[in-house]
Amino acid sequence: MNQVPAQYYEALEQLQAVDFVLVELTLYLDTHSDDLESINQFNHYTKERKRLKKAFESQFGPLMQYGNSYSAYPWNWSASPWPWEV
Numbered sequence: 001m002n003q004v005p006a007q008y009y010e011a012l013e014q015l016q017a018v019d020f021v022l023v024e025l026t027l028y029l030d031t032h033s034d035d036l037e038s039i040n041q042f043n044h045y046t047k048e049r050k051r052l053k054k055a056f057e058s059q060f061g062p063l064m065q066y067g068n069s070y071s072a073y074p075w076n077w078s079a080s081p082w083p084w085e086v
Contacts, residue, residue: 004081011056018049
């Protein structure tokens with residue numbers, strides 16, 4: 001496995017924190033569908049997640065397969081580490 005720089009862990013932790021917020025907001029909005037402030041928070045963190053994902057993938061490679069992440073050339077899905085390996 002390749003040596004993983006500290007920035008990799010920092011970027012992955014930021015993504016995981018935003019993912020946690022989105023899961024919690026989703027659960028809340030499932031029962032409070034008319035809470036405009038929470039919907040606005042959800043949309044804000046959705047944009048932030050997209051920004052963080054793009055930054056992560058441009059530096060460290062794709063996070064997900066099956067059309068959820070682009071691949072660089074050459075095909076780089078076999079390059080490690082995978083996010084779940086660290």
